[in-house]
Amino acid sequence: MRLTVRLDGPEATAALAARIAGIARVRDVIALAGDLGSGKTAFARAFIRARGRANEDVPSPTFTLVQTYDTMAGEITPDSTADQPLTIWHFDLYRLQAPEEAFELGIEDAFAEGSR
Numbered sequence: 001m002r003l004t005v006r007l008d009g010p011e012a013t014a015a016l017a018a019r020i021a022g023i024a025r026v027r028d029v030i031a032l033a034g035d036l037g038s039g040k041t042a043f044a045r046a047f048i049r050a051r052g053r054a055n056e057d058v059p060s061p062t063f064t065l066v067q068t069y070d071t072m073a074g075e076i077t078p079d080s081t082a083d084q085p086l087t088i089w090h091f092d093l094y095r096l097q098a099p100e101e102a103f104e105l106g107i108e109d110a111f112a113e114g115s116r
């Protein structure tokens with residue numbers, strides 16, 4: 001199934017990210033693909049903030065390539081229905097030359113944690 005949603009501006013993207021954050025569960029993988037400046041980081045930032053890290057500076061992991069965020073059930077914002085503490089792994093795979101390099105970033109740890 002393919003669903004197309006038009007997002008007219010950063011607020012719309014943030015609102016969609018917050019809604020998806022409200023239903024996201026351990027083991028979910030959200031792949032963001034798009035041109036430079038298309039809003040991938042904007043989506044990730046809004047998602048992480050909606051999962052309870054509202055005051056968090058959410059950098060784009062362009063240089064670190066991976067960032068993790070521990071979210072607590074008690075920090076969930078009122079407009080979010082998320083109820084599970086979990087770690088969000090935010091990978092930026094843009095600079096990788098080969099798929100295997102993702103292993104060096106701990107992607108297996110992310111999937112192993114997600115299988116708990």
Ligand SMILES: Nc1ncnc2c1ncn2[C@@H]1O[C@H](COP(=O)(O)OP(=O)(O)OP(=O)(O)O)[C@@H](O)[C@H]1O
Nearest residue numbers: 007008009010013035036037038039040041042043
């Ligand atoms: N509908 C929209 N959704 C998200 N961002 C938007 C939208 N319209 C305009 N913008 C603006 O576009 C920019 C998106 O930048 P962002 O860093 O999220 O892109 P990116 O996909 O992560 O780029 P890069 O591949 O370079 O990391 C922001 O400045 C944001 O305010």
Ligand SMILES: [Mg+2]
Nearest residue numbers: 040041042060
């Ligand atoms: Mg980005």
